[in-house]
Amino acid sequence: MQKINRNVVLALLSLTSLVFLLFQLCYYKFYLSQKNGASFSKVRGSQSGQDSTRWHVVRKFLGLISSHNIPVYLIDPLILGLVDKDIEQIRSSPDGPSPECKYFCAPRDFTTFALLDKTWKHDVGLFRTAEKMGFQWLKIINKDPRLDGMDDLSGMEIPLHYIFKLASHAIHLVVFYERSGNFLWHGPLRLRQHMDRKFVPFRKLHFGRYPGAYEKPELLLVSIDDLKVQIPKNPSSFLEEMSHSRFLECRYREARAFFQLYPDDASVDAVEFRKKAKSLLHLAALTLNNLGVKFWLSSGTCLGWYRQCNVIPHSKDVDLGIFIRDYKADIIPAFQKAGLPLKHKFGKLEDSLELSFQGEDDVKLDIFFFYEEDDHIWNGGTQAKSGKKFKYLFPKFTLCWTEFVELKVHVPCETLQYVEANYGPEWKVPVKTWDWKSSPSNVQDNGVWPIDEWDNVIQIY
C-alpha cells in the first residue's frame, strides 16, 4: 500500500515536472529567439535563406543611396575584417564576379555604413523612397557639438545615426561630421523617450556607444560579392583606428560656469600667450604625429582643457605626456628640426625621463614620459641644482580623443581622476603660484641621482 502510494506520488510528480519542463523549454526558446532574432533562428537550419537576406538588404540599400547620389562607405568591422584578409585580391580585381557570397552573407545583425554629412543635401526624398522599397527607418538626432562650445547658440539638431531595417537585417548609417582640427566625428547613439527601444538590438551596434574621432579616410571603390561599394583604402588600419576612436567632448557647460566664477583673462598678454601656446601645440602635434608617437595633454594643459576648454593663460608652458614605451630617439632631432631647441633633458630612458623644448618667446614645451606599473602610472621630475628626484603618481588610464584649440589630441579618458591626482580635489580653483616640487598632490620624493650620473641625467642647454 505504502509502496504503491509512493509510486503514484512519484509518477504524478514526474508528470508535473515533465509538463513544467516542456513549458520552460518552450518559453526559453521563445525568449531567446526574440532577443537574438536572426542569429538564433539561423541555427535552426535556414542558413542559406538568412545569408542571402543580408546580401539582398545590402544590395537594396546600396541601390537606394546611389539613386539619390549619396556617397556612403562601408565601415562594418565584421565585413572589413573579412575583406582585409583578401585585400590584395580584391584590390587587384575590382570588377571580377565573385563565385560565392563571402562577405555580405556573413552572419550578423547589422551592416554599418558611413556617410559624410557635407556630401549630401539632407534630401527628404531618400526616406520616402526607402519606405517605398520596404525599409523601416529610424533617425537619431541630437545637438550639434560644433556649436556646443558657444554661448547661447541654438542650432538645429543634426542627424547622427540612421537605421534602415528590412526583414531581419538592418543597415546602420553613421553620419560623420568634420570638426575643427581636421578630423571626422560621429556622435553617440542615444534614444529619446518616445523612441522604439526594440526597433533593433541597439546594444549590438558597433558604433554609437560613445562618440568617435577618425581621420579622413582614403576610399577605394571595390566590388565584393558582386556589389560595388566604397571601403577605406586600408581596412586594417581603419579597424585599428576604430578600436581607439572614443571621443570626449569638452565640458563646455562646466567651463562656462567656471568663467562665471572666475572671469577670463582678456588682457593683451593672455591673448598673446594663448596664441603662442596654440601654435606651439600645433607644431608639437605635427612633429609627434609625423613620428607616429602617441601623446596626450598633461598637467596644466590637460587641466585647462578639462576645466575651461582653453589654454590657462597664466600657465606659461605646454605640457604633454608620452608613454615611455612609445619613446623614440628621433624625438629630440625632430623637434630641433621643427625649430624648437632642446632646453633641458632630465632623467634617462629607464627612469624619470623628461624633455623640455624652447618655443617662441619663453613659451616652453614640456614632455613627460610615463612609466606603467601594475596598479599605477608615474612620471618623474628632477631638480637641477640638487639632483633631487620626484615621482608623480597617477591611477591607470586609457586615452581618448578630444578637440582642443582646433586640434585633435589625446587626453586621459579618466580625466577627472587624472586631474585630481595631479591637482587635488581643489582643482576647480585657479592657483597662480605653483611649485612643481611641492604643489602637486601626487608628488613623492624619489631620492637623489647619484653624482656620477649627473652629467647624463641633468642636461641643461
Place this chain on the structure above:
Amino acid sequence: MEEWKPNPPVKPHKKRSWYLAWKYKLMNQRALRKLCQTGAVLFLLVTVIVNIKLILDTRRAAYEEEEESAQDYDDEMLNVEVPRHPVNNKKVLDVEVYSSRSKVYVAVDGTTVLEDEAREQGRGIHVIVLNQATGHVMAKRVFDTYSPHEDEAMVLFLNMVARGRILIFTIKDEGSFHLKETAKNVLKSLGSQVAPFLSWRDMWTFVGKKGGEVYGEKHAKSPALSTWGDPVLLKTEVHLTSVEDAECHWPDTELNRRRKRFCSKVEGYGSVCSCKDPTPIEFNPDPLKDNKVFDVPVAVIAGNRPNYLYRMLRSLLSAQGVNPQMITVFIDGYYEEPMDVVELFGLSGIQHTPISIKNARVSQHYKASLTATFNLFPDAKFAVVLEEDLDISVDFFSFLSQSIHLLEEDESLYCISAWNDQGYEHTAEDPSLLYRVETMPGLGWVLRKSLYKDELEPKWPTPEKLWDWDMWMRMPEQRKGRECIIPDISRSYHFGIVGLNMNGYFHEAYFKKHKFNTVPNVQLKNVESLRKDNYETEIHRLLGEAEVLDHSKNPCEDSFVPDTEGRVYVMFIRMEQEADFTTWTQLAKCLHIWDLDVRGNHKGLWRLFRKKNHFLVVGVPASPYSPLTCRSKKPSSVTPIYMEPPAKEEGAVAVPAVAAAEQT
C-alpha cells in the same frame, strides 16, 4: 517552487538504488521498480537544473537589457516632448479689441496677442491677421497713418493677405490724418462701414474676414479737435473654418510642403502663398564655371526683420554659383518668423540668445555667428558675411570667384567687399573694375579665417563695450594698414530702412541712389593688377595718362569735368597730412557721395567716375601721388583746391550720430 518536493522522499534510496540496479538487475522485480524510480528522480533533478539555469539566464538577459536602455543609449537630456498645441476642437473664437488714445489691445480667446500702451510709440492703425482655421496670429503690423505714405504700405500689406484670413484693426492715438481715399476704399471693401468717414482722433475697431463677412465694428467720434474719441471695446465671435478650406491645394512635393508650413503660419509675403501660380521658392540659378567660392560658407546675419530676410534670401539664392548648403542664417534672438523664412527656403538657421544691448548686441551676434561659421565648416579658409537687408547681385559669387585668390595670396589685404561706399549712380560706371581701398566697407564681404581666428576673435570687443563691430574692425589696431578690394559698381544693395542706425531720411540721402550691378557674368578686368605692388604701377600709369582738370573752376559744378566719355581726369585737393580730410569731405558733400566719414581712399587718392570719365582725386601734398613726388606732368600753375568747411553745426553733429550707419 516545486523542485524541492520530489527530492526529500527519494533521496535516501538514491545511492542504494544505483547499487541494487547493478547487482540485481533483472533478478528482482523490486529492482526493476527501483530502477524506474531512480530514472524518475534523475529526470526530476534535470528539471531542477534546467529551471535554475533558466531563471539565471532570464535574469541576466533582463539585466543586460535594462543596462542597455538605462545607461548606454538613453539620452541624458530627458526631452519630454509635450504635444505643443493642445487639440482645440473649438469652432468659435472670442475676440476682444480695444482702441483708445494711449492703449490698444487685442485678445483672442482670452490670450492677449497685442498690447501696446507705451508712450510716444505705436501710433496709428494696428493690424492683426489670424488664421481662419486655427486662430493663430499670422502677422502683426502697425501703420502710422498719421504720417504720410504709411497708408500706402498698409494697402500693400492688406493686398498681400490671402482671402479668407481674419483681419483685426484698432487705432491708437491717431490714425486718420494721412489715411487717403485709396486706403479708406480698401477698408470699405473689407466691409467696414465707418472707414470712409474716419476722422481726426476717432477711435475705431474692426474685425472681419478678408473677402467675407464682418464680425464687428465699433467707432467713437472725437468731439473736438483737441480731444480724442472715447475708448472703444469691441467683443465679438469669429467662426473658424476647417483646415482644408484654409489651405491652398498645391501639388504634393517637398517644396510645396515647405510652402504650406510657411503659409499656414505667417502672412504678408504675397505671392509666395498664392494658391494659383505661387512664386517659386527654389531658383536653380546657372552654376558658375570653375567656381572658386562654391565651398566657402556664407553667414547671413539677421535680426527680427523677416520681410527683409525674405527679400535678401531670394536675391542670394538667385545669384549664379550659389551653394545653398553653405548658407547659414544667424538670427539674433528667438524670433519665430525669421526662422520660418529660413525654413521656407530649406536653409539652416541658428538662433542666438541676445547678449548685451544696442551696438554691443549686434557686435556679440557677429562674433558668435563668425565663430559658429568656422566651427561648422572647419575646412573653410574664408567666410562670406552678409546681412539681412542686402540685395545680392546676380554675379556676386562670380565676382568673388574671380578675386578670392588675391585674399589668399596677398598678405596686405584685409577683406574683399562687394560694396563701394562711393559707388553711386552718378559716380560708378565700370562693372569690371576693382579698387584697393584703406577702409573696410562691409555690406557683403569676405573674411579670411586666419584673420578672424588669430587676430580678431581673441580680442573682439566684450559685451560691455558699446562699440560697433565694423568701426572696431576699421581701427588701425585691427586693420594694421591692410586694404580691402572693392568693385567700382557694388555687388550688394542696401535696402534696409528700419534698423539700429537707420531711418528713412538717412536711407534716402545715402543709400537709395547707390549703384547695383545687374549684369550677369561680368569678366573682371586685370585682377592681377590689384596685388600690392602691381596696384602702384597701375596707379602711376593712370596718373601718367590722366589729364589735369582746370583748377580755376568750381569742382562742385558739373562743368568742372568736360563733356567727354572714357577719359581719365585728375584733380588735386589740399591735404596737409595723412589725416587731413577737410577738402575731401567738402568735395564729397557737393558731389553727393558718402561724406560722413572718409571712405574709399588709397594713400590719399580717390577713384570714381564723373560723366562716364574716370575721375581721380589726389590729396596734395600728403599723398605719395602728389605731383612733386611722383613727377607726373602737373603744370606748375595748378594749385590744389581748398574748400572751406561750412559753419560747424550741421556736419559735425551728423557724423557721430550716423557714423556706422549702414551696418544695421
